[in-house]
Amino acid sequence: MKLFVTGACGYKGTVLVPKLLEHGHEVVAFDIQWFGNHLLPHPNLTMVKGDIRNIDEVDLEGVDAVIHLSSVANDPCGDLDPKLTWEISCLATMQLADRAKRVGVKQFIYASSGSVYGVSDEPQVTEDLELFPLSEYNKTKMCGERIVLSYENDMTVQIVRPATVCGYSPRMRLDVSVNMLTMQALENGKITVFGGEQTRPNIHIDDITDLYVFLLHNPQHTGVYNAGFENLKIREIAEMVGEHVDAEVVVTPSNDPRSYRVNSDKLLATGFRPKKTVRDAIRELAGLHSQGVLKNEPSFYNLNWMQEEVL
Template sequence: MKTVLVTGAGGYIGTILVPKLLAKGYAVKALDRYFFGTDKLAAHENLTIIHEDARRMKPEYFAEVDAVIDLVAISNDPSGELFKNATFEINHISRVHTAALAKKLGVKRYILPSSCSLYGFQDQDVIVDETSATNPLSNYAKANEKAELGVLPLADDSFTVTVIRQATVYGYSPRMRFDLAINGMAYGAWETGIIPLMRDGTQWRPFVHVDDTTDVMCLLLEAEVVLVNREIFNVGSIENNYQLGKLAEDIAKALPRDIKIEWYGDPDHRSYRVNFDKIEKALNWKAKWTGADGALEVFEQLESGTLIKSEQTITLDWYKELIKWHKIIKNAELHGGIFDIL
């Protein structure tokens, strides 16, 4: 049985990836701070929970590990702007350190889930691929690029390093996020029958379903080394390059109720499209989901009552809530407790 160490295992992508790995017969070491709780991962005989900060990795975490999937990150641009230092410490420095430690301790494969946000924004007629110049604009994107530049040189004949640049992820997850575009559209449609959309809807964005990108991670664990070592792959599909206005229309048609699109704000001219030919040809992989499929999935989960919106489903709001309560508890605590003391 092969063992995979997954950092950020309790997050939006990790809570889809870990059960998938277990179902495929892997043993999993799931490392996370678990800001969103450990209940998102069901107990399993081959699952080991490691409650740790990725900035404090210990050699023993890598014992008998065959591969690392380094998902850990401060997620999204708003969080990256508010927590700039932590974003660079976690998304960049900790991941390079994890990769270097994994190599030193005999791990064979390392996968870095990065982001298509590295491409920044491009001219309307440009479709970027893995050889295109990057243009990271946010702290989140800049930290991801620094991580890529730090881990790729570690690759050699005995240590396989692969980077995947994920399009904007969508779809249902046990650690749900409604601060992602398609998920947010689905929630707005379910709650009010309205999809709010910034003018003028001609902007291009690439997307990928959480089930598709985790399938790629599983595929990379077993792919021939010669195909994936030292390689960068964009993860998504040409069909999931959407103009946002058309995306909203597709979602409105797919949902089982009358949906309106409500425009707001000044025209948003930020726009970029991504080419995904490399991964489709090299690994014979194709995305299964469309944006409309993913929105319907989220809508149905909301409709059934199995999914609700809370502060935990808006990443930055939950980070702020944790900080608020940390201060309150620190001020109230004395002698190791509140009412019961040591």
């Protein structure tokens, strides 16, 4: 198949694209490359440096499926410039979906976020619960979902609400919980936990990228799917890090009470199974750091990098 992947140079995209190529697909990797390009050349890979807001730069001719990953990722970055966030994460999604329908794209996979639920006291957050997005990032993801679902009679629509992703990518992120705590331990011998009792759902980067491949190859599974398999307290994650890295854990007060857990039974019913855990991610990160592969680079922190280099 010929695939058009937006956000292809991002944290998930940089892991996903090689997997798609391994499966024999032809991939057009579209990305504005704010954080660089860590994808290796491949005969079936076409790199396009472009802005998803400029629909004229998007060529979907002959494309069988779109995997739409691009957005202004995470709450702090989304709040930096709300107008930019809405343009990229909502308006551009609408234009992309409309273009896909017009040229006859058969399948559209949209990367939403588990954060669209907002703060929930529900013991099991399932896909049919009402959404209460709090930040610009959450709100644009919810709107993006509604837009893409409006095309479900025109093409196969599959929406993924990922938990917080962890693990290694060549375009690393060190501003997400597991990765951040592990790097703190590796670099400083100390882990600072704010609060610690907040629960967060997690998913390994290999599992979330495997899921996109699974959905691509199984278009019969349509609709919205949660994707998170370990609901852990931040304190528990810090303790796991401590099992692999000798570091002091310091707990300080937090003004962030957000705590939520997701239920992924609907996804498991499709036959998809995760293969890795948070512990695997921590162990892999520690090993790659000791080998000098994983480094503490400024571009691995989205908020600071956007403030200093993008906006």
